Amino acid sequence: MxxxxxxxxxxxxxxxxxxxxxxxxxxxxxxxxxxxxxxxxxxxxxxxxxxxxxxxxxxxxxxxxxxxxxxxLCFRIGKHVSTKAANSVEREDVSDNYKPEEGSAEERASVLRANQLGSNRPGIYKKEEDVHFSLEHDPQNTWVGSDFDVALRIRNTSPQVRTIKGRMVVSTMYYTGQLADQLRVEPFERIKLDPGQDTQIKVKVTSQEYDGKLKDCCMLDMSVWASVEESGQVYTAKPTFRLRKPHLTVKAPKVVSAGAEFEVEVSFPNPLATTLTGCYIEVDGLTKPLKFRLGNVTPRGTFMTSLPIVPKKVGPTTLIVVFNSDQLEDINASLTVFIKAV
Structure with a gap:
């Protein structure tokens, strides 16, 4: 054969x-x-x-x-990225706009991440790791409208001095994972750590920096890379987290009659220092889906409204209320209501 x-x-x-x-x-x-x-x-x-x-x-x-x-037969590509220069027929090299400089910490981090995600030889770039990196963030206490911190802790466990450089980037993102707007870029250069020494690099993002830039689900991306000059060790991390939205408060009678109108009270505090526009509420569960157009909500103000509902179903059901606006989406709450037959 x-x-x-x-x-x-x-x-x-x-x-x-x-x-x-x-x-x-x-x-x-x-x-x-x-x-x-x-x-x-x-x-x-x-x-x-x-x-x-x-x-x-x-x-x-x-x-x-x-x-x-x-x-x-193949030739090296991507060595130079070119375009036509403005007001000229000459070539303009724009390589630096699309990829990091060869040999830089960014380039090494990109190669390492590509090897980790798409290679069948994951250990090819494995080096001695005597500098420990860890990200510190509390997603449970990170609310929309508040400032938040993300910290990178670095600890030198080697018996020699280590020099670290890198960058931390915080960006908004869509739920699909596509990045949107960069909120903060925090580079750090030549941080020297003695044996056993540790340090913390903190990035603080204010509510003014992400106001108007949040996408659906209020998701954020944190991209971190760092390299150790002496050993060539490279650290990369790309965690994602969400800003927690304010709670929507919904009040309604526990028992109502089918075909009889009753009121549903809805309220929540606007956490942003900006006016919420294009506001509306969707109600589902008791009858066909209903949509109520609302006025604007003032900055840091409390939104309150009362909605008339006429239930059609009979028996225990779940009332679902969702608030949406141009600035904040999908703030929801639910409660159980029993609808008795008349």
Whole structure:
């Protein structure tokens, strides 16, 4: 049985399938051997840096019973990202706008993360880790409208001095994971830690910085990378968390009659220092979905309203109330109401 062999060189793909062999001068020779030699000659003529020569890999291409081979000729891409310069026909290099400088801490962190997520050799960049990194954040006490802190704690456990540099970035994001607006970028350069010493780098984000930039679900992304100059250790982290929304208070009778109108009282405090516009409430569970348009809610003010509801269903049911506005979405609450037949 033929055993396929694969070899990758540096843009075009060549393939050949072995044909029935013939004996010439007492030696077996298949069509794919000849095509391999031709393909190798072509790749050698191109002169790709790093391409193996015909002599270097001749043993591969003359392997007996080789059925299929693939030759990939590729050239390095992404080394420079260019565009046309404004008011000129000259090339403008914009590589720095799309990728970090080669050898920088950002570039090393990107390579490390790509290796962690998409490589089948996760340990290839593993180095001695004698500097410990940890993120400190309390998501349970991080509310919309309040300032919040995120801290990176660094501890040197080695017997030598360590020098650390890196960056912390806080951004808003959509529930799909797509980043939206950068709120804060906090770089740190050449922080020296003696043996056994630790330090904390804190990023404080104020409510004014994220006001008007929050997306659905009030989700935030924290991107952290750091590198140790002496050992080459690289640390990356990308946690996500949500700002907690204010509680919606809903009051209604526990028992109501089908077909008889009753009032549902809804209230909540506006946590933002800005006016809530485009406000409306959706009510579901007792009858067909209802939508009530409301006025604006003043900054840091308390919203209160009373909604008339005529239930149609009978029996125990769950009343669901959802408040939405242009600035805050999906503030919801629910309670159980028993609807008795008349």
């Amino acid at each position: 033929f055993q396929p062999m694969y070899n990758i060189f540096c843009g075009q793909v060549y393939s050949a399938v072995a044909q029935p062999r013939s004996r010439r001068s007492g030696r077996e020779m298949s069509t794919c051997h000849m095509m391999a030699a031709l393909s190798l000659q072509r790749s050698t003529q191109i002169g790709c840096p790093g391409c193996p020569t015909l002599q270097e890999d001749w043993s591969v291409w003359t392997s007996k019973n080789m059925s299929t081979f693939y030759l990939l």
